[in-house]
Amino acid sequence: MVYFLQVLYAVWSRELKRSLRESGQLMGAFSRPLLWVLVFGVGLSPFFRTGLRETSFLVPFTYVQFIFPAVAVLNIMYPAVQAAVSLIYDREFGFFREVLASPAARPAVFLGKLLGGASLALLQGLLVLLLAPFVDVPMPWGVFLACFFPMLLIALAFTALGLIIASRIQSFEGFGVFANTLILPVYFLASSIFPLDPSLTVEQQQQIFPPWLVFLVRINPLTYAIDVLRGASIGFQQFDPLTGWLVLGLSTLGLVGWAYYEFNRR
Amino acid sequence: MTTAEPLLYAQSLRYRYGETLALDRVSLEVPPGFFALLGPNGAGKSTLVGLLATLLAPQEGEAWVLGHSVRQHPRRVRQLLGLVFQEPSLDERLTVYENLSFHALIYGMGFGHARRIAQVLELVELAEWAQAPVRALSRGMKRRLELGRAILHRPRLLLLDEPTTGLDVQSRRRIWDYLRALQGEGVSLLLTTHQLEEAEQADQVAILDRGRLIEQGRPEELKRRHGAARILLSLADEALAEQLLREQGGYREGERIGFETAQPQEFLARFMPQHGGAVRHLEVRYPSLEDVFLKLTGRALRDEGPDGRQALLAFAQKGGEHTR
Incomplete structure (x- = not known):
């Protein structure tokens, strides 16, 4: 048991050391949320309560407040998937052999890798919460803790997803293409930057938005994850909170299980 | 050097990659000391090492390291072995010390390993480089670090897969000095090589060709027998x-x-x-082992051209096409 934890610690701390020494990644962690909050958030705020919004539902918050939790999620997604790059790197440059040839238990190595990636992702997500006072999102300890857990689950889920992709893909180039074609659509189709109006029925939504869009947003698990976080941070949820937690919990569990399977297969 | 209990014992090992038979019923007994596995590229040396190190599972046959079966107790076997791979396997972004510390943890040495690391760094003469990132090291130094890492957890047997490939003469000599020092400390060595000069120095040599073990014995014995x-x-x-x-x-x-x-x-x-x-x-x-090899296989060991990957690597190291 002690040995198991030592292996886990070794792999976990290695992930952290490697990433924290990479200045490029850290730059991204700071600049990405700033860009989103400042440019999108501030820039689009004036349009948020005009046009079709007046006729349907009066939202009790600004656009910056609305996208704030989604920006935190974005800052989790990028580094989480980056964890996969580290796995491909290990494989390509031989370090993986050192680990696989050791007597260390596979589950410990896997957990170290997963938690390492997830810790980094979570840290960068929490970084975004530092911006809370500037976008009028009060963040007392209670709210912070309420945000922490959904963010942790999201970090685990996306790190697991990254590890799955890395196990399936052979090269760095392939990974870049795959990650971009997967991440951005999933993110944009998660009601991250626009709300599906909660006061409307599905039929009504489909009159405002094209039906395919409503459909894609509603089947996207990330929609519910962001929704839960939005509930925790600004007290606004478009969907039933229980459904949200269920979808978030089950997707995380499923992805982690799948990642473990993929990891053990090789 | 030769004592009763064999360090390593392999029986009818067989391994194929798809259609290619990499090892064909190889049986082997390795006594303590210095054992060299000689053969050209593609003879199956790395496959054999992979099986002994439990990185590959034998498709047929069985092997024991100090009495522990590679099939049944791979983790016990791994604990007893030190490995130096043919390809580099260090984390370039971590420091020399961190690489060793990582190894200590995943080999169950716990956190009290600083002294042993200092000892090993002293042995491979990298003590001043402990805090340097590995990517700043030269090729020869990296190899030395890998050697140090392999013996960190005090293995009984060190498996070295072509440890001096791609090194300059000076680095190569230094690696050899360390290997001799290790032997002095009672660590046994099993080394694969396609270089005769290296095999000449072994206590025992086994010649592997096209997946088959064709001869084994002391170098002088082989020369007397076949040359x-x-x-x-x-x-x-x-x-x-x-x-x-x-x-x-x-x-x-x-x-x-x-x-x-x-x-x-x-x-x-x-x-x-x-x-x-x-x-x-x-x-x-x-007679040299070269003569022995020639006699046994009808081919010269040296005439073997580099395999595709090595040729590509050599090409890339020259800077590829653009620099010409």
Whole structure:
């Protein structure tokens, strides 16, 4: 048991050391949320309560407040998937052999890798919460803790997803293409930057938005994850909170299980 | 060196990659000491090492390391082995110390490993580099670090897969110095190589070709069994040379004449009192493992061209096409 934890610690701390020494990644962690909050958030705020919004539902918050939790999620997604790059790197440059040839238990190595990636992702997500006072999102300890857990689950889920992709893909180039074609659509189709109006029925939504869009947003698990976080941070949820937690919990569990399977297969 | 209990024992190991048979019923007994596995590229050496290190599971056959089965107790076997892979396997972004510390943890040495690391760094002469990131190290230094890492957890047997490939002569010599020092400390070595000079120094050599183990024994023994010594003479008296060639059945090699014999000492003991006065130059060429290999396989070990990947690597190191 002690040995198991030592292996886990070794792999976990290695992930952290490697990433924290990479200045490029850290730059991204700071600049990405700033860009989103400042440019999108501030820039689009004036349009948020005009046009079709007046006729349907009066939202009790600004656009910056609305996208704030989604920006935190974005800052989790990028580094989480980056964890996969580290796995491909290990494989390509031989370090993986050192680990696989050791007597260390596979589950410990896997957990170290997963938690390492997830810790980094979570840290960068929490970084975004530092911006809370500037976008009028009060963040007392209670709210912070309420945000922490959904963010942790999201970090685990996306790190697991990254590890799955890395196990399936052979090269760095392939990974870049795959990650971009997967991440951005999933993110944009998660009601991250626009709300599906909660006061409307599905039929009504489909009159405002094209039906395919409503459909894609509603089947996207990330929609519910962001929704839960939005509930925790600004007290606004478009969907039933229980459904949200269920979808978030089950997707995380499923992805982690799948990642473990993929990891053990090789 | 040879004691009763074999360090490593393999029985009818067989391994194929799809259609290609990489190992064909290889049985092997490795006594403590220094054991070399000699063979050209693609002979199956790395596959054999992979099986012994439990990185590959044997498809047929079985092997034991210090009595532990590689099939049933792979983790126990791994604990007893130190590995130096053919390809580099360090984390370039971590420091020298961190690489070793990582190894200590995943080999169950716990956190009290600083002293052992210092000891190992001293041995491979990298103590001043402990805090340097690995990517700042030269190729030879990286190899030394890998060697140090492999012995960190005090393995009983060190498996080295072509440890000096791609190193310059100086680094190569240094690696050899460390290996000898390790032997002095009672660590046994099993080394794969396609270089004869390396195999010559081993206590025991096994020759592997096309997945089959074709011969095993002490280097001198193999040479005696499969090669004859050659005596090359340069004589002042041309008539005598002609006569000797006729009588003894020798051959010409440029200016000199040569004779093959299994007992060069006896030959010379007979020859010198009679004809010693006519000898201008004399050379005794003992058989090399190269000769043994040639005799056993009908092919020269050195003529083997580099395989595709190595050729590509060499090409890339020259800077590829663009620099020309």
